[in-house]
């Protein structure tokens with residue numbers, strides 16, 4: 377075999393000609409660093425390292441100054457649109473830590489002892505003997521603790537550790553009150569008029585043509601008086617609207633196949649459904665007049681409105697809830713009850 381150059385392994389041609397296994401090439405020749413042989417370079421490096429550590433001290437002092445210098449009250453100081461206190465505290469503390477890190481690296485690279493050592497690898501798994509010794513020590517610890525003989529202590533300890541879980545659970549209260557049954561109800565109720573959601577005007581069946589879709593809302597958003605309560609407005613209205621929004625469509629009555637019990641939920645081919653997709657809650661109103669399909673623009677769930685709002689395509693797992701309709705004494709469309717099932721995404725009601 378050809379002689380190996382120190383610091384270099386055998387070449388492909390070496391192996392091809394000899395077929396010998398690769399030999400340990402050893403360490404490359406040790407070359408002294410400039411700081412090992414030049415006292416001036418050593419001094420320079422020393423000053424450099426000290427400079428980084430000194431810079432870190434200065435930055436810490438600036439951190440303290442920043443803490444007291446900037447106003448963080450109702451009218452906080454800003455710099456480039458950012459809170460001055462936050463900005464300068466972050467910069468000075470980050471810089472101080474960075475300088476310590478750089479100084480330490482430079483110290484070890486340039487000035488600490490440059491001795492190269494070799495450490496042989498060994499299997500990560502402990503020897504059988506070590507494993508047995510460890511297991512024996514573990515068992516001895518268990519025996520010494522008497523945990524097997526003292527169920528009272530063991531059980532109270534487990535209870536104490538379990539009780540610590542409350543620390544994670546109790547603060548969940550800060551998320552707000554439990555929703556209770558509010559997710560099951562909307563503001564629709566028997567006798568409430570159906571209003572156009574743009575004009576706010578109550579709808580009459582004869583104003584809706586076959587094939588037409590109207591976005592609609594309960595009258596209580598426009599007039600609460602007939603229902604013996606205040607008109608719902610403001611934030612409360614926004615919350616209520618997200619659940620009560622409906623679409624009203626008119627089809628040929630002969631095209632509709634109502635499910636058992638829903639035969640009288642429509643008026644002359646006019647049906648009302650929740651506008652909230654049962655997949656993840658997008659508002660829906662892409663209406664195909666010819667097929668009587670309603671498409672959700674978010675993930676293409678498709679609902680057959682002539683067939684009780686059934687899902688015929690897409691990820692939605694539940695039919696669109698239908699609002700039962702009738703006509704009042706003055707000929708306006710009204711709901712005959714609230715929805716009979718929860719509206720919106722179905723995940724929270726499963727099971």
Ligand code: FES
Nearest residue numbers: 653655672675677
């Ligand atoms: S939200 Fe309607 S399909 Fe996903």
